[in-house]
Amino acid sequence: MAPVDVKPWVLNDVSRVLKSRNPLFRPVLGQVFFDLHGHLPRNLALYQPKRISRSPACFWYERTYVNDRSLQFFALVVRDTAPVMLEVIWVVPIPP
Numbered sequence: 001m002a003p004v005d006v007k008p009w010v011l012n013d014v015s016r017v018l019k020s021r022n023p024l025f026r027p028v029l030g031q032v033f034f035d036l037h038g039h040l041p042r043n044l045a046l047y048q049p050k051r052i053s054r055s056p057a058c059f060w061y062e063r064t065y066v067n068d069r070s071l072q073f074f075a076l077v078v079r080d081t082a083p084v085m086l087e088v089i090w091v092v093p094i095p096p
Contacts, residue, residue, distance in 0.1 A: 004087075005086065007087065010076070011029075021068060021070060021072065031065060036088055044056075051063075057080065061077075061088075062076070072096065074096070075092040075094060076090065077089050
């Protein structure tokens with residue numbers, strides 16, 4: 001199982017989006033963090049085929065979270081150029 005490096009600006013962007021809709025956003029942020037470090041490496045074969053056309057070293061990791069009685073969708077860009085490390089380098093919040 002490859003370790004995951006989540007860039008600081010990704011966590012800042014996710015926090016900002018979650019906090020804008022719910023001041024008690026920390027449990028949801030913890031779930032996002034758990035998914036990136038637990039779910040993503042264990043299910044890598046499901047997500048690696050979703051390559052980004054202009055950047056073949058990267059793929060999309062899309063997840064949905066419940067944030068204060070509403071849904072929040074995130075599409076995260078994961079780079080896997082090094083076989084021993086996954087890097088989460090970008091996040092795109094998708095409005096519900």
